[in-house]
Amino acid sequence: MPQTMTLDRIRTDPNLRTLIDAANQHLAAQGFTDHGERHAGFVSRFASEILRCLDYDARDVELAAIAGYVHDIGNSISRVNHGVSGACMLFPLLLQMGMPMADVLAVVTAVGNHDEDIGVITSPITAALVIADKADASRSRVRNGTPEPGDIHDRVNFAIERNRLSVDKPRRVIYHRIEMDATSSIMEYLTIYMQRLAMCERAARFLACTFELNINGRSING
Numbered sequence: 001m002p003q004t005m006t007l008d009r010i011r012t013d014p015n016l017r018t019l020i021d022a023a024n025q026h027l028a029a030q031g032f033t034d035h036g037e038r039h040a041g042f043v044s045r046f047a048s049e050i051l052r053c054l055d056y057d058a059r060d061v062e063l064a065a066i067a068g069y070v071h072d073i074g075n076s077i078s079r080v081n082h083g084v085s086g087a088c089m090l091f092p093l094l095l096q097m098g099m100p101m102a103d104v105l106a107v108v109t110a111v112g113n114h115d116e117d118i119g120v121i122t123s124p125i126t127a128a129l130v131i132a133d134k135a136d137a138s139r140s141r142v143r144n145g146t147p148e149p150g151d152i153h154d155r156v157n158f159a160i161e162r163n164r165l166s167v168d169k170p171r172r173v174i175y176h177r178i179e180m181d182a183t184s185s186i187m188e189y190l191t192i193y194m195q196r197l198a199m200c201e202r203a204a205r206f207l208a209c210t211f212e213l214n215i216n217g218r219s220i221n222g
């Protein structure tokens with residue numbers, strides 16, 4: 001009998017925990033920033049928070065939390081097309097756990113479309129997942145606490161001391177505020193995040209909002 005799935009059940013499932021760890025290790029070996037439990041937790045928390053703040057129903061809020069938590073497991077196979085591979089892996093796993101088919105589809109559609117290279121935003125859950133995922137840049141994602149010399153992703157992430165997402169519901173604005181130090185620069189941030197910023201703008205529009213990025217007190221895309 002299908003049953004309502006909760007983030008708590010997802011977080012404690014041994015298969016999913018193993019997949020998140022394996023994905024993180026596969027990316028660590030290639031020099032990517034953290035994609036483990038911390039990133040999964042951040043994206044889960046803020047994807048659900050965005051929909052909660054915009055008064056989406058409890059089911060959408062919980063499914064956004066679930067999609068956010070598992071969105072990167074495809075990296076356990078390959079970074080290439082990891083959204084689609086992750087969605088294909090989740091489909092049987094979530095069904096076996098007793099999740100209703102409609103909820104499984106909502107999660108795999110979001111996961112399969114979260115990557116900026118090929119993702120298309122067709123649901124509020126996808127939109128919230130995209131914004132939460134692309135907003136997770138911070139010093140704590142740099143492995144071993146030190147940026148690798150010459151690695152722009154490490155340098156940008158290491159420079160970010162504060163990183164906040166918030167929703168102004170009356171004005172329909174989703175704010176992403178960053179404070180970064182001189183380890184990197186706004187130009188370097190935009191060099192690696194421009195495509196992701198454009199995807200966040202599309203995601204916000206899907207939610208009938210605008211997306212405003214502010215770095216060190218300056219509006220970047222306003």
Ligand SMILES: [Fe+2]
Binds near residue numbers: 071072082083114115
């Ligand atoms: Fe991803």
Ligand SMILES: [Fe+2]
Binds near residue numbers: 043071
């Ligand atoms: Fe991610």
